[in-house]
Amino acid sequence: MKLNSVDISKTASASSIVFEALRKAIIEGDVKEGEPLRQDEIARMFNTSRIPVREAISRLEEQGLVKTQRYKGAVVSGLSATEAEEIFDFRALIEPEVIRRAVPLMSAETLDSARTSWAAFSASSDPMSWGDLNRDFHSTLYQASGLQYHLDVIDNAMDRIDRYLRAQLVMSNGMERANEEHIAIWEACVAGNAKQAAELTRLHISGARESLIQNINSLR
């Protein structure tokens, strides 16, 4: 007889754990740009040797989140205003197309899940969670497209500007504005109006771009 062997707890590799933790710390700004990542220090924090740390750093570098120099180590990548603008331009190109193709494929569950996301975003009084909830809302809708490669690329772009986007939400009326735009996008999706959802998404991103440009100097 064969037992239904269920994977109770699939332990992730140390390297993956370190990678995810560092990625999160970087995109949330817990480690500032330019700050060095000391292998030894990180290894001690995770009770591992430096080997998994080095693999994690290799992966972070491939993602563009850190820059390394031989024998000098890794530092967290920064973004110039120009580079940040470029990434917003990139998003403004990709995301409208992704949501346009996603709209006809959205299930009731998808729309409900997205509504939950913007409701939580709207109701949250904790600025630290805004960034996550914002990403949740958009990625829930995008996932309906089934365009995995596009989704991966968007994730990377978001990772690079996450810090600046969070700062953006906190300052001025960034939060309120984003919230209103989310609702409008969501309503277009519910109405099945793919073109409108795409255009609203484009405006949502372009607007964030313009706000960021105005404020980027005060952020550094």
Added chain:
Amino acid sequence: MKLNSVDISKTASASSIVFEALRKAIIEGDVKEGEPLRQDEIARMFNTSRIPVREAISRLEEQGLVKTQRYKGAVVSGLSATEAEEIFDFRALIEPEVIRRAVPLMSAETLDSARTSWAAFSASSDPMSWGDLNRDFHSTLYQASGLQYHLDVIDNAMDRIDRYLRAQLVMSNGMERANEEHIAIWEACVAGNAKQAAELTRLHISGARESLIQNINSLR
């Protein structure tokens, strides 16, 4: 007195050397999809230990060129027809916009270098070099845009479909057709007609997509 100290030969790390070599081997199809990458074997080939090999594989996985399973190792990623189509769609979205923004910034040197590329492409009788020359042509033009992030993303997309694109150039009249389209794109750039260059680029990519769909089943 201070001498002009010039870095004569900056040695790359073993990990980088292995990474570049494996990347090249994968995108050119020298290691087939599904084929396992044995750390020990690769380490022996490069006269190193497995440590740099593992870092190289980590980076390749982050790029999506290999897939790894814990304790089972890495295998070269394949692409389903659907995934290949998605990447062509992605390129058809990005590259026209990049060349559109590049055209007004193209110097005489850029145009000359691109002409050299398509001339070499056109004249080459070696199918193995077609893929490289094709990429050279496009990236020369794109680089004028100065959009580094876009360029990086395009490079990754190209890496994933490189194998299939090469096969595409070899079969039927792929090579002749690509050549004619390159010349048309180049002429639009010379004329400073950004919109036309963008539209021709879009058609160039869509055309390749359609050919690939028709032939992808015979490729596997």
Added chain:
DNA sequence: CTATTTCATATTGGATCCAATTTACAATAT
């Protein structure tokens, strides 16, 4: 003979150790 179970081998993941290089700082010369 077939299915299951050992058990040896192969392979990967991680720890420890050593070498190469950079960095910080003291010593010295101008």
Added chain:
DNA sequence: ATATTGTAAATTGGATCCAATATGAAATAG
């Protein structure tokens, strides 16, 4: 005082060793 040089400490890159897991073949039960 300032700049240069020498040297020790800190840090990274890589090699070797050990542990954890998978794979495959032999042994065994039915």
